Amino acid sequence: MDFAQQLINGIQLGSIYALIAIGYTMVYGIAKMINFAHGDIIMVGSYIALMIFQNTGLPVWGVIAASALASALLGMAIERLAYKPLRGGSRMSALITTIGVSILLQNVFLLLFGSSPKPFPAAFEGEGFTLAGVPVSRLTLVTLLVTLLLMVLLTLFVGRTKLGKAMRAVSEDQGAAQLMGINIDTSISLTFAIGSALAAVAAVLYSSTYPLINPYMGSMLGLKAFIAAVIGGIGIIPGAMLGGFIIGIAEALIKGYISSALVDAIVFSLLIVVLIIKPSGLLGKNEREKV
Amino acid sequence: MNKKRLTALTLAGVMALGMFTGCAGDESSSKDENTLFIGAIAPLTGGASDYGITATNGLKLAVEEVNANGGVLGRQVVVSYQDDENDTTKAVNAYNKLAGDGMVALWGPVTSKPSISVSTKAAKDTLPMMTPTGTAQAITQAGDNVFRTCFLDETQATAMAMYADETLHAQKVAVLYDITDDYSLGLAEAFKAEAETRQMEVVAYESFQSTDTDFKSQLAKIGTATPDVLYVPSYYNTNALIAIQANGLGMKVQLLGGDGWDGVLGALEGNNKAAVEGVVFTNHFVATAEDEKVQNFVTKYRDAYGSDPSSFAALGYDAGMMLFQAIEAAGSTDTQAVNKALAEIQYDGVTGQIHYENSGDPVKNITLVTIRDGQYQYAGSVEK
Numbered sequence: 001m002d003f004a005q006q007l008i009n010g011i012q013l014g015s016i017y018a019l020i021a022i023g024y025t026m027v028y029g030i031a032k033m034i035n036f037a038h039g040d041i042i043m044v045g046s047y048i049a050l051m052i053f054q055n056t057g058l059p060v061w062g063v064i065a066a067s068a069l070a071s072a073l074l075g076m077a078i079e080r081l082a083y084k085p086l087r088g089g090s091r092m093s094a095l096i097t098t099i100g101v102s103i104l105l106q107n108v109f110l111l112l113f114g115s116s117p118k119p120f121p122a123a124f125e126g127e128g129f130t131l132a133g134v135p136v137s138r139l140t141l142v143t144l145l146v147t148l149l150l151m152v153l154l155t156l157f158v159g160r161t162k163l164g165k166a167m168r169a170v171s172e173d174q175g176a177a178q179l180m181g182i183n184i185d186t187s188i189s190l191t192f193a194i195g196s197a198l199a200a201v202a203a204v205l206y207s208s209t210y211p212l213i214n215p216y217m218g219s220m221l222g223l224k225a226f227i228a229a230v231i232g233g234i235g236i237i238p239g240a241m242l243g244g245f246i247i248g249i250a251e252a253l254i255k256g257y258i259s260s261a262l263v264d265a266i267v268f269s270l271l272i273v274v275l276i277i278k279p280s281g282l283l284g285k286n287e288r289e290k291v
Numbered sequence: 292m293n294k295k296r297l298t299a300l301t302l303a304g305v306m307a308l309g310m311f312t313g314c315a316g317d318e319s320s321s322k323d324e325n326t327l328f329i330g331a332i333a334p335l336t337g338g339a340s341d342y343g344i345t346a347t348n349g350l351k352l353a354v355e356e357v358n359a360n361g362g363v364l365g366r367q368v369v370v371s372y373q374d375d376e377n378d379t380t381k382a383v384n385a386y387n388k389l390a391g392d393g394m395v396a397l398w399g400p401v402t403s404k405p406s407i408s409v410s411t412k413a414a415k416d417t418l419p420m421m422t423p424t425g426t427a428q429a430i431t432q433a434g435d436n437v438f439r440t441c442f443l444d445e446t447q448a449t450a451m452a453m454y455a456d457e458t459l460h461a462q463k464v465a466v467l468y469d470i471t472d473d474y475s476l477g478l479a480e481a482f483k484a485e486a487e488t489r490q491m492e493v494v495a496y497e498s499f500q501s502t503d504t505d506f507k508s509q510l511a512k513i514g515t516a517t518p519d520v521l522y523v524p525s526y527y528n529t530n531a532l533i534a535i536q537a538n539g540l541g542m543k544v545q546l547l548g549g550d551g552w553d554g555v556l557g558a559l560e561g562n563n564k565a566a567v568e569g570v571v572f573t574n575h576f577v578a579t580a581e582d583e584k585v586q587n588f589v590t591k592y593r594d595a596y597g598s599d600p601s602s603f604a605a606l607g608y609d610a611g612m613m614l615f616q617a618i619e620a621a622g623s624t625d626t627q628a629v630n631k632a633l634a635e636i637q638y639d640g641v642t643g644q645i646h647y648e649n650s651g652d653p654v655k656n657i658t659l660v661t662i663r664d665g666q667y668q669y670a671g672s673v674e675k
Contacts, residue, residue: 255508
């Protein structure tokens with residue numbers, strides 16, 4: 001019973017990591033850059049959701065949709081203003097720029113809302129249920145279902161639609177995709193929009209589970225999700241989902257059975273081990289560099 | 292060229308003005324036969340200013356009250372407020388300045404580190420010093436002239452273990468504490484030690500780190516040990532998250548805590564407030580206590596500042612009142628006489644009845660606070 005409880009805790013946390021990791025992995029797959037500001041989009045998404053909760057009577061699903069839309073626009077704007085001008089430049093300058101955007105977002109929200117954490121309302125009220133003697137709250141159930149639903153939708157979108165196909169083409173070979181008449185700018189914008197919208201959904205789920213939000217909440221959360229993306233194989237969408245669940249469950253079990261003080265150390269070591277054994281991640285293909 | 296000169300002149304003018312305003316506040320500190328000069332040191336600006344300002348607000352009420360009743364030794368009390376910005380060097384500078392101006396006694400500092408450094412200075416001068424809220428052990432060990440108004444951190448943990456045993460009749464206790472924080476660790480250890488002395492079984496002793504937001508794994512583990520009470524000695528933001536997650540896991544355990552729980556309702560929004568319903572924690576003071584002194588103080592404080600007094604305000608008030616009572620009892624401003632009067636004081640204030648036994652740490656009852664209907668309510672007190 002204890003083990004089942006820990007497993008459920010891990011799956012709930014893992015769902016959130018997975019949603020965020022998808023953003024990292026898609027941006028890497030398509031724009032070939034690591035967007036360190038992605039974690040802060042979660043923070044922005046949480047504050048936007050809080051503002052909507054406080055100022056309108058929108059039901060929770062409306063709040064999630066509105067926050068996702070606003071975050072998607074923000075993600076696209078950031079890409080257009082900060083990253084696009086550097087496209088084609090060195091990878092290093094793009095990476096540094098993402099760190100710059102991350103610090104900018106944190107400080108803007110620090111100025112707007114102050115450093116003290118803000119309480120987040122209980123978004124998913126209602127009775128949970130008991131599964132084989134283990135209580136599962138409504139929130140846990142909602143988190144898991146929303147994550148699975150979004151994953152299915154995303155997989156269908158990327159696999160079956162024209163826009164999705166275009167995104168995959170850009171990820172495979174930008175130059176060739178452009179020659180085939182694919183608008184690279186649109187594809188990259190769309191990638192940022194989807195990644196940011198998923199981050200905003202994750203933000204509402206996360207903030208409902210841990211209902212205190214502050215301007216720095218995105219850093220550690222983003223870092224964990226980034227590790228999840230790398231472990232699963234960065235650039236591969238199913239890899240990000242798998243990585244997210246692995247990290248979430250590993251964290252819960254380590255806390256439950258080994259030591260809460262060693263959690264981060266063990267999770268980060270896990271990353272090192274995976275990178276040594278399989279550098280391209282669990283689902284990554286080993287591609288030989290042709291000389 | 293002209294523009295530059297103008298800017299320079301303006302800047303010089305501003306600087307000169309700054310010098311004047313810097314001195315303006317000190318006029319009142321001159322020695323006078325008809326006034327009694329008390330020094331006060333507190334962080335009035337900077338990160339800890341919230342504590343400093345509320346504590347001095349309490350002191351200001353005490354001064355008003357005593358002056359309205361004819362002052363101390365027939366003299367009107369005059370206080371010079373010095374800002375230490377929670378910095379040890381600035382606190383010592385402030386002390387030197389106040390000592391130079393001839394203070395009879397010192398109220399403050401408010402925070403622990405400045406209090407430690409100032410207490411060694413005060414001990415050399417054998418000047419009566421009363422820190423309202425400095426909890427570090429070392430402060431009152433500096434000398435016989437250094438006193439504090441608040442109880443020590445560990446005292447409230449032992450008091451809570453006593454309450455769990457004698458009032459709640461708990462047999463199995465669990466502790467969930469922040470291993471990276473001295474306050475939390477100190478309380479957890481003291482609670483555990485007292486619980487073991489009292490033959491209660493500590494069925495779970497789990498830790499987390501300050502930056503953690505997820506406590507479900509530890510809580511699940513604690514849940515399987517089925518404790519009667521769960522002691523969570525951390526700060527309100529963390530406590531709020533723990534209470535919510537315990538609630539989410541369907542745990543029905545009685546939550547207990549220390550004064551770090553004060554403010555937890557502000558860290559919860561709407562329906563989440565239900566998660567802390569019924570928690571019991573130790574505190575210095577609660578504004579809803581029915582005691583007449585407390586209600587008078589709360590009314591006056593609301594009139595003056597438009598908000599409910601915090602523990603810091605109450606301790607600031609009591610610290611001031613104790614100094615005045617001791618000086619009155621000593622019959623003079625002689626430092627030795629005042630120190631002796633403080634050591635023998637029997638004071639009945641808004642944070643409880645206080646006296647001292649061979650040390651500068653008070654013997655007082657500790658207030659128990661519970662949360663009922665989304666409000667902090669008085670739940671009794673523990674004699675310690």
